[in-house]
Amino acid sequence: KDLGEGEISQYISHLAVERNVAASTQNQALNAIVFLYKRVLEIEIGDLGPMERAKKPEKHPVVMTRQEVGKILALIPGTHGLMAKILYGSGLRLMECVRLRVKDIEFDQNQLFVRDGKGMRDRLTMLPAQVQPALQEHLSRVQLTHEDDRRRGFGEVFLPFALERKYPRAPVEWAWQYVFPSDRLSVDPRSDKMRRHHVDPTGSQRAVRSVARKAGIIKPISPHICRHSFATHVLEAGCDIRTVQGLLGHKDVAT
Known part of the structure; x- marks a missing residue:
């Protein structure tokens, strides 16, 4: 409850840089935190500023010969x-x-x-x-x-x-x-x-x-x-x- 926008931004960046999680996992974590603050704690989160985002892997479609x-x-x-x-x-x-x-x-x-x-x-x-x-x-x-x-x-x-x-x-x-x-x-x-x-x-x-x-x-x-x-x-x-x-x-x- 005492954590602010800076700490949230650092944690989300930590997931991408240190934990090397998938982009979907990082997005899920961010959405969960926003829901917790807004719906449960009833605290509005301001601008989180720049964050390191997990990169989505480039996938090439499977093709048959x-x-x-x-x-x-x-x-x-x-x-x-x-x-x-x-x-x-x-x-x-x-x-x-x-x-x-x-x-x-x-x-x-x-x-x-x-x-x-x-x-x-x-x-x-x-x-x-x-x-x-x-x-x-x-x-x-x-x-x-x-x-x-x-x-x-x-x-x-x-x-x-x-x-x-x-x-x-x-x-x-x-x-x-x-x-x-x-x-x-x-x-x-x-x-x-x-x-x-x-x-x-x-x-x-x-x-x-x-x-x-x-x-x-x-x-x-x-x-x-x-x-x-x-x-x-x-x-x-x-x-x-x-x-x-x-x-x-x-x-x-x-x-």
Whole structure:
């Protein structure tokens, strides 16, 4: 309680210089002290002045070689394999992939429409021609499942942003169904309706890690690494960095 701004500043600097803590640990310590003084002791802290801040380590994203990508995509079977091909071929985040709706696919234009991506930004990205036959075959099977659900009195899907009230028939329409639906119906806790949600993303995460081990790839591989690899490989192929930024949906080109 008797410590002032100078002592607090010295302690925070001590954590960085002497204790060599991570930047997140130093920030957590500073926030805890500010909370203690302001909320518990009810003492306002003034300007702490200059402090030595812990440096955040510069991290470089893990990227697969084209040969490693080929091994991964060749080994993952079924739906998870198709999803991995889209992640690598279109640069999607995993959750963007599992949330794709049928209407988001433009086969004629070789495009995918990503809605409400990170930062609530929409964008267009490429849909490689090589993946389209498998995707069309997959959608044919999904449509049969959807039609069977409707015959049994189900077939609804969740719609965001009150769209269900605006378009009351949309939840059962084919265009709004998930491209990668769950293999079973479940109760939607938001409405207590029996619906078919999108596939659980953890299944793809496990599948990618499993085949990476089988392929003898030592790097820490996850579905998101497919996105990193997409960005790196299209840049290496001569694509403009601003175009890649748009395909990835990054606000800052530096990321």
